[in-house]
Amino acid sequence: MSFYSHISKLLNKKNPVDDLKSLETSWDFLNEEFKYLSGTASGSIFVDPVELVKTNLETDSDSSFTILAKNYKKLEDRVKIVEERQRVSESTQTEWILDNKSKIEFLENQLIINEKVRLRQNLSALIEIGNLEENWNQYGAKRFNQNLIYKCMNIITETELKYQPEIFPTGRQSIQFEYEPDENHYLEIEIFDSKIKLYKRINSKSISEDDINLQTAINQINEFQSKF
Amino acid sequence: MNSNQNSSGDIQKTNGGFDKYSDVKDSETIFRAIWSRYWKRDGKLSPAAFKDDNGLSVDRDGDRTKEKVISDFRIIRRFQGNMVSIGAKKCRDIEIFLKPNPEYWPYHVLAQDSENVVPISDAKCDQLRFTVRFECEL
Numbered sequence: 001m002s003f004y005s006h007i008s009k010l011l012n013k014k015n016p017v018d019d020l021k022s023l024e025t026s027w028d029f030l031n032e033e034f035k036y037l038s039g040t041a042s043g044s045i046f047v048d049p050v051e052l053v054k055t056n057l058e059t060d061s062d063s064s065f066t067i068l069a070k071n072y073k074k075l076e077d078r079v080k081i082v083e084e085r086q087r088v089s090e091s092t093q094t095e096w097i098l099d100n101k102s103k104i105e106f107l108e109n110q111l112i113i114n115e116k117v118r119l120r121q122n123l124s125a126l127i128e129i130g131n132l133e134e135n136w137n138q139y140g141a142k143r144f145n146q147n148l149i150y151k152c153m154n155i156i157t158e159t160e161l162k163y164q165p166e167i168f169p170t171g172r173q174s175i176q177f178e179y180e181p182d183e184n185h186y187l188e189i190e191i192f193d194s195k196i197k198l199y200k201r202i203n204s205k206s207i208s209e210d211d212i213n214l215q216t217a218i219n220q221i222n223e224f225q226s227k228f
Numbered sequence: 229m230n231s232n233q234n235s236s237g238d239i240q241k242t243n244g245g246f247d248k249y250s251d252v253k254d255s256e257t258i259f260r261a262i263w264s265r266y267w268k269r270d271g272k273l274s275p276a277a278f279k280d281d282n283g284l285s286v287d288r289d290g291d292r293t294k295e296k297v298i299s300d301f302r303i304i305r306r307f308q309g310n311m312v313s314i315g316a317k318k319c320r321d322i323e324i325f326l327k328p329n330p331e332y333w334p335y336h337v338l339a340q341d342s343e344n345v346v347p348i349s350d351a352k353c354d355q356l357r358f359t360v361r362f363e364c365e366l
Contacts, residue, residue, distance in 0.1 A: 128265075137263050138307050139285045166268055168276035172347070176276040180268070186354065188275065199350035206351045 118164035122156050129169045141171040148175060148193050155191070161218050163225040165189070179221065181228035189217045200224065246290045248330035252337055254317040258326070259287045259297055261307035261366055273312075273360065275353035283327070283338035283346045288316070290335045294363070297335075302366055305333075312360040322355045324348060 130149035134142060152175050155161060165177035170190065174197075177189040190197040196217050198209040212220075252258070266277040278284055287305075289297055294313075301307045319326060319339065327338045341348045348356070 138261055138305075138309070139280065140282070141280075166274070168266060168274045170276045171280035174279070176274070176279075178268070178274060178276070180270070180272065188350065188354075190276075190279075190350075197350070199354070201351070201354060206354070208350055 115164050119156060122164055122167050123153065125167045126152050126156075126175075129167070129175060132169065136169075137171050139171060141169075142173055144169065144173060144175070145193055148173070148191065151193075152177075152191055155214065155218075159214070159218055160222070162222045165221070177221070179225050181225070185224070185228070187221065187224045189221065246334070248290065248334040249328055252288050252316045252326040252328065254315075254320065256316045257289045257294070257297075257313050258316055258319060258337065258339070259289070259301070259311055259313050259363070260284070260360075261301060261305070262310050262312055264309045264365075267310075273357040275350065275357050278339075278348055278353040278356050279350075281347045283329075283340045284348055286326075286337050286339050287333075287335045288326075288328070288337045292335070298364060298366075300335075307366050310365050311363040313363050314356070314360045318359050319356075322352055322359060324352060324356065 126149050129144055130146060132141075132144060136143075152167070155177075156164060156167075163179065165179055168176045168178065170176055174190045174192045177191065179185075179187040184201075184203045186201045188199045190199070195211045196214060198207075198212050198217060198220060200207045200220070262273070262277050266274045268274055287297065287301070292300070298311060301311055316326060323342070325340045325342050327340055327343070329336050329338045338346075339348065340346050341352060
């Protein structure tokens, strides 16, 4: 393939990657041509091609060397454009990847921070519940058994529980863990001294289980909340 | 025994003709004081507020104005927190049974799951929290 056909092919290309490959070939080809022409024109193959182009553009506008030089300049400009396009494309991709990676890291950190904040709030809530006096709800509710408070503290701190609940006492000496990501999804785990109850509502369908073990309760919570 | 008689057979009426033993009328309003910590971060009420194995103690209006009920809650009953209300008809719509229980307070009513089952079920507590209306801070 001749140098000119390389250039004309090159200038009609759209894909920057193909352009670059093609350019590399053209560039080598062109440099070889230049080495030859420089050697011919100046008697030396070590002349800077750009300087040579400038010199020849100023001195000889009609020679085949001038045509080659003009094309060389065109090619050089084209190389700059393609390189710039490639650089922008690569940097945009890199920025996008870095941006998403940092966003994910940020969100993960944020989730961990939020969970830690909620854990602290829940520990405070349990301490407050543990300190509630007789008749705390003004309708005769009894004080909470401290073993139940410790049981709940253990659940929120020492188990595989991935998501912190909102915690509420009930008037029947149980403590309720609630998850309500939206209007249509609600899960409550009610913890008594001797049993754990579950109530779940998804849309208008509700499910109750009267006595589940702790591991089942935790699995239910993790599964329910992981969808949000 | 008809609804106007107590266990001794006497017709019990308070001032203004209210019969404390009578069934709660659909037109009546039911009130309850709620611990303010039962409201969640998103402003919703927790169903835990309605869980009581002895039935949910509430007050019927018993021909009192809302202002009088609030005043009674604050001054006589010395309740604190927030007051919520619900129409008796709405209570029945979610199948909560209202049982007058005026021995210690003429307007006292027990809200139960049914006539024979006292604690309100979890599902009904869940419905109840969306049906009650916030009235005021006590």
